[in-house]
Amino acid sequence: IRYKEGVGWHEAAVQPRVALTLDPATAVLHYAQEIFEGMKAYRTPEGGAALFRPFANAERFARSADRMAMAPLPERLFVEAVRQLVKADRDWIPDGPDGSLYLRPFMIASEVFLGVRPSQEYLFAVIASAVGSYFKGSGNGTVTVWVSDDYCRAGPGGTGAAKCGGNYAASLKAQAEAQAMGCDQVVFLDAAERRYVEELGGMNVFFVMDDDSLVTPPLGDILPGITRESVMVLARDMGLGVREEPYAIEAWRADAASGRLTEAFACGTAAVITPIGRLRSKAGDVTIGDGAPGRLSMRLRDALIGIQRGRTSDPYGWMEKVF
Numbered sequence: 031i032r033y034k035e036g037v038g039w040h041e042a043a044v045q046p047r048v049a050l051t052l053d054p055a056t057a058v059l060h061y062a063q064e065i066f067e068g069m070k071a072y073r074t075p076e077g078g079a080a081l082f083r084p085f086a087n088a089e090r091f092a093r094s095a096d097r098m099a100m101a102p103l104p105e106r107l108f109v110e111a112v113r114q115l116v117k118a119d120r121d122w123i124p125d126g127p128d129g130s131l132y133l134r135p136f137m138i139a140s141e142v143f144l145g146v147r148p149s150q151e152y153l154f155a156v157i158a159s160a161v162g163s164y165f166k167g168s169g170n171g172t173v174t175v176w177v178s179d180d181y182c183r184a185g186p187g188g189t190g191a192a193k194c195g196g197n198y199a200a201s202l203k204a205q206a207e208a209q210a211m212g213c214d215q216v217v218f219l220d221a222a223e224r225r226y227v228e229e230l231g232g233m234n235v236f237f238v239m240d241d242d243s244l245v246t247p248p249l250g251d252i253l254p255g256i257t258r259e260s261v262m263v264l265a266r267d268m269g270l271g272v273r274e275e276p277y278a279i280e281a282w283r284a285d286a287a288s289g290r291l292t293e294a295f296a297c298g299t300a301a302v303i304t305p306i307g308r309l310r311s312k313a314g315d316v317t318i319g320d321g322a323p324g325r326l327s328m329r330l331r332d333a334l335i336g337i338q339r340g341r342t343s344d345p346y347g348w349m350e351k352v353f
């Protein structure tokens with residue numbers, strides 16, 4: 031779907047994937063005016079397909095567009111575009127227990143001009159790709175994370191809460207460093223004090239304290255994950271305490287060593303809920319709990335996957351049937 035100032039949204043089409051041809055002066059290539067989403071379509075037990083909370087992705091996309099001074103795409107157009115692609119790609123949705131169709135809606139500034147101002151033309155598109163489970167992990171189903179001391183992902187007043195390509199460009203070096211240290215994900219700290227845990231390279235993070243309550247970093251500079259929000263709802267309904275509050279990296283190390291921190295997990299569309307077994311940093315390594323997947327992490331994971339795959343009831347109305 032294309033947008034032009036004065037014309038509005040037009041040229042909607044579902045078509046086979048083709049290469050995009052861009053003039054070298056296309057705005058997105060120079061000023062990175064680009065946003066995207068990541069979401070999944072799951073096979074239902076009846077052989078149909080359903081999306082997980084697509085209107086939440088549409089809303090976040092609208093907020094990202096606003097932050098990046100881009101044209102607003104009506105939320106129903108966003109969801110309709112995704113639905114039509116899932117229908118067109120119905121034969122590509124995997125049937126297996128881990129498989130799903132990953133969907134990548136994105137929007138780029140497509141006006142051809144050199145000048146620093148918001149573009150007046152945009153291209154919105156969705157592409158799809160069949161995926162299996164995201165992490166190979168350390169063999170026991172946990173991941174190891176690396177604390178980045180040198181790089182931050184976002185700062186106050188910046189674009190941290192928007193899902194824009196530039197945030198990921200800025201985090202590639204830190205993620206590569208984590209990988210070089212043998213870790214699966216990087217942990218970002220806040221830019222102001224380099225003290226409080228924010229999020230991982232592509233996931234939000236939760237801490238389980240004393241086996242009965244969850245702590246997660248507050249919104250602000252982090253991406254407001256749809257999985258994060260869903261986990262808070264599930265946890266509260268299981269009777270667990272949930273607090274959104276700053277958690278310092280020294281506290282993570284100390285609480286893991288003392289045993290007060292019983293579990294930690296990463297969550298996101300790709301990772302669903304993946305337990306964190308070990309925290310590594312220049313200051314040394316600590317194991318979380320006994321290093322194996324925690325009981326509450328797995329209970330929350332099973333609850334979420336059960337809803338997403340249509341194996342349990344969906345009391346929150348999160349699943350949106352496509353066909």
Ligand code: PMP
Pocket residue numbers: 068229230231232233234253254255256257258297298299300
């Ligand atoms: N933080 C970052 C930086 C991410 O890239 C993602 C993945 N979109 C998340 C958190 C988790 O968000 P969600 O649960 O909506 O996938």
